[in-house]
Amino acid sequence: MERLYPKYIIIHHTAGWDQPITAIDRYHASLGWGVELISPKSMVDEYRKRGFRATGRGVIISVGYHYLIRADGRIERGRPDFMQGAHCINDGMNFKSLGIALTGNFDSCSNPKGEIGLPRPTKSQLDSLERLCRILMDKYTIEKDRILPHNKVRGADTKCPGDRLVFKPEFVFDTEHVFDI
Numbered sequence: 001m002e003r004l005y006p007k008y009i010i011i012h013h014t015a016g017w018d019q020p021i022t023a024i025d026r027y028h029a030s031l032g033w034g035v036e037l038i039s040p041k042s043m044v045d046e047y048r049k050r051g052f053r054a055t056g057r058g059v060i061i062s063v064g065y066h067y068l069i070r071a072d073g074r075i076e077r078g079r080p081d082f083m084q085g086a087h088c089i090n091d092g093m094n095f096k097s098l099g100i101a102l103t104g105n106f107d108s109c110s111n112p113k114g115e116i117g118l119p120r121p122t123k124s125q126l127d128s129l130e131r132l133c134r135i136l137m138d139k140y141t142i143e144k145d146r147i148l149p150h151n152k153v154r155g156a157d158t159k160c161p162g163d164r165l166v167f168k169p170e171f172v173f174d175t176e177h178v179f180d181i
């Protein structure tokens, strides 16, 4: 496994309902994704305890994101920061970025009334997103113009994370539009 040195942060929505990272892990496993973590042991033990699938010497982490932000603002850890992601194939991003996903489907076209997931990010989610981005920016010296919504990655043909996750390049997450649709 190649070690990841994060230079970008990519923001996603899960395009579905609010669910724990272990559920998304099982879904991504069904897509054939997954990497084995065998050290450090304390981290392997922690992932096993959290319900990730144990192997003889380690644990398989299938979820493609590094972080998941739940509707209530809780941040759940997916892949460790040093592990390559499986969240954005364009522009080599899986090998140079951290992937953060918010549960929900924030695309007004495919999910106008919340039929297939929470239709817009909650205030708690946006607060957590901003807090997490600031922590990761400090830790890895990532500039704010390297925090991108998935659909702004070069070559990405996707609506992710949806038009209702209003993303301002000056790094002020717009919370005005959170509850008013």
Ligand SMILES: [Zn+2]
Residues within 6 Å of the ligand: 011, 012, 013, 087, 150, 158, 160, 161
């Ligand atoms: Zn995405």
